[in-house]
Amino acid sequence: MAMTTSRPGSPPRAARFLASIATLVAALPANLPALEANDPFDTRLITPPPPALDLTAPSGSHLPCRALPAEASYGVLEVVDLALCKNPTTREVWSLARVQAAQLGVAQSDFLPSVDGQLAIRRLRSDSRSTTQRSAALTLSWLLVDFGARSANLEVARQLLSAASATLDATVQGVFLAAVQSYFNTQAARAAVTAAADSEKASRESLTAAEVRYRVGTGTPADRLQAQTAWSQATLARIRAEGVLQSALGRLARVMGLEANHPLRLDEIPSAIPDAGFDRDVAAL
Known part of the structure; x- marks a missing residue:
């Protein structure tokens, strides 16, 4: 419907019409949640959860990502x-999954009626x-009738969301594995440093003993040089x-999404406690 007026001094019908619309909008509940207005199809319920979950906390609790x-x-x-939360790859694929969930809501909205309002004011x-x-x-x-086009678009949106969810799952598993491998590789490197330091300490003690034997005349120069080389x-x-x-x-x-020099x-690596049954079997042999 369209209304136009150019009579000075008379209340414009267009203004009265818009005022009635404003009154209707103002009569809506003021405490309507913003989420209901922005997500009428509840696509948040089908959106995959964030990839970072506290494995030690109750189900559904999220980490602060820091x-x-x-x-x-x-x-x-x-x-x-922290790797699942801050890794750029997981954040990217989760964002894509959220986009696909929103696209599913857009496809569902095609089945609803649409309202378009326009207001124009011209001064001549x-x-x-x-x-x-x-x-x-x-x-x-x-x-009302589109010969299945909207249903096809809706099914495409559903399948794209399923593909995005599968990609998210695969990415999360890959980052999970990379984080675990990097953690234990780092722990192995720490253990190697400890072992190398112990070996260096033992070599230094052997060199000290070889120098003492050389000074008192019970050792040879070759023994001292060999100990020095080993150290x-x-x-x-x-x-x-x-x-x-x-x-x-x-x-x-880097796997955790931090700076490399962070x-x-x-x-600490837990001390391995030997199995008592294993010790008994060895003793029996």
């Missing part, structure tokens, strides 16, 4: 949670008079192990 304090140490659960001036024209239009359209090799092995550890820490930080402290 690194632990500098003095805190990371266990494997914290590493996995001439040498003798000035005229103001106002017009308002409200169009209601509802597509130098152990020192080199320790330096290389420390370099491998730093590289492993950098890769772990300081990381990992939990």
Whole structure:
């Protein structure tokens, strides 16, 4: 419907019409949740959950997506949670899944009627008079028959959402595996540094003993040189192990979505307790 008026001094019907619409909108409940207005089809219920979940907390609780304090140490659960939360790959595929869920809502909206409102105000001036024209239009359209086009679009949107969810699951599993592997590779590098340091310490003690024997005349120069060579090799092995550890820490930080030089402290490696039954079997042999 459209209305136009140009009579000065008379209340324009278009203005009265728009005022009635404003009154109707104002009469709606003021406490209507914003989510209901923005998501009338509840697509949030079919949207995959965020990839970062606290594995130690009740179902449905989410992490705050931030690194632990500098003095805190990371266990494997914290590493996995932070990797799933901050890794750019998981964030990208989850955003794509949310977009596909929204597209499904758009496809569902094609089955509803559409309302289009327009308001136009024009002011015409001439040498003798000035005229103001106002017009308002409200169009209601509802597509009833389209020979299956909307249903096909809706099915396409559903399948694309299923594909996006499958991609999200595969990506989450890949990041999960990469985080676990990086964590235990870093722990293995830490253990290698500890072993190399112990070997260096033992080589240093052997060199000290060889020098004492050489000074008192019970050792040969060859023994002292061999001990010195062994100590130098152990020192080199320790330096290389420390370099491998730093590289492993950098890769772990990148998997977790942090800067490569971000300081990381990992939990101590638990001491392996031998099985008593295994000891008995060995003793029986």
